[in-house]
Amino acid sequence: xxxxxxxxxYLVTQMGNDKSIKCEQNLGHxxxxxxxxxxxxxxxxxxxxxxxxxxxxxxxxxxxxxxSPDKAHxxxxxxxxxxxxxxxxxxxxxxxxxLGDTQYxxxxxxxxxL
Amino acid sequence: AQTVTQSQPEMSVQEAETVTLSCxxxxxxxxxxxxxxxxxPSRQMILVIRQEAYKQQNATENRFSVNFQKAAKSFSLKxxxxxxxxxAMYFCAFMKASGTYKYIFGTGTRLKVLA
Numbered sequence: 013x014x015x016x017x018x019x020x021x022y023l024v025t026q027m028g029n030d031k032s033i034k035c036e037q038n039l040g041h042x043x044x045x046x047x048x049x050x051x052x053x054x055x056x057x058x059x060x061x062x063x064x065x066x067x068x069x070x071x072x073x074x075x076x077x078x079x080s081p082d083k084a085h086x087x088x089x090x091x092x093x094x095x096x097x098x099x100x101x102x103x104x105x106x107x108x109x110x111l112g113d114t115q116y117x118x119x120x121x122x123x124x125x126l
Numbered sequence: 127a128q129t130v131t132q133s134q135p136e137m138s139v140q141e142a143e144t145v146t147l148s149c150x151x152x153x154x155x156x157x158x159x160x161x162x163x164x165x166x167p168s169r170q171m172i173l174v175i176r177q178e179a180y181k182q183q184n185a186t187e188n189r190f191s192v193n194f195q196k197a198a199k200s201f202s203l204k205x206x207x208x209x210x211x212x213x214a215m216y217f218c219a220f221m222k223a224s225g226t227y228k229y230i231f232g233t234g235t236r237l238k239v240l241a
Contacts, residue, residue, distance in 0.1 A: 104171070114161075117171030117172070
């Protein structure tokens with residue numbers, strides 16, 4: 013059983029479009045995250061939610077909007093896509109929001125903006 | 127500011143041999159956590175091993191072990207009896223233990239295990 017799942021795995025779209033990536037975890041964790049991995053493989057945190065509340069919001073363009081309908085889901089919506097948004101996006105979850113909690117990652121979504 | 131450096135972009139090792147991946151970090155924090163993650167071609171990020179900075183004993187998980195040198199701010203990963211399935215990108219990561227959230231990843235080391 014997949015613990016942290018993301019859909020879609022691949023997303024190819026045109027500049028200016030709006031797209032969403034969905035994430036679900038079945039681990040019963042309270043905290044979920046979104047990370048961006050750029051072409052150089054560098055991972056950077058974007059957002060984190062604990063029990064549907066935003067707790068981390070790094071410097072990310074406001075075209076990116078996370079939405080957490082419940083604690084098992086954290087979706088990422090991106091408006092007006094730009095070429096520089098092309099990357100792999102990882103969702104992750106952890107039991108609590110304590111620093112040091114081990115995070116479990118999803119398989120990633122490769123977004124390509126043409 | 128905290129930084130994580132992995133100075134080996136690529137490495138290779140023969141099957142069944144041992145390889146060590148290096149990671150150094152810079153922080154003024156006294157308490158923190160360090161992680162090694164594996165990212166195979168499937169892109170899934172898999173936790174390999176975790177170390178709490180306040181623990182002197184090096185963490186071990188089966189064939190994976192770390193050499194944690196707090197004073198030198200070094201956190202290397204040793205893979206013993208390398209297997210073809212170990213072929214992946216390996217990321218070192220640092221997390222603060224208190225205060226504002228900070229989770230920083232290195233740029234990764236691509237490891238290829240050769241048959």
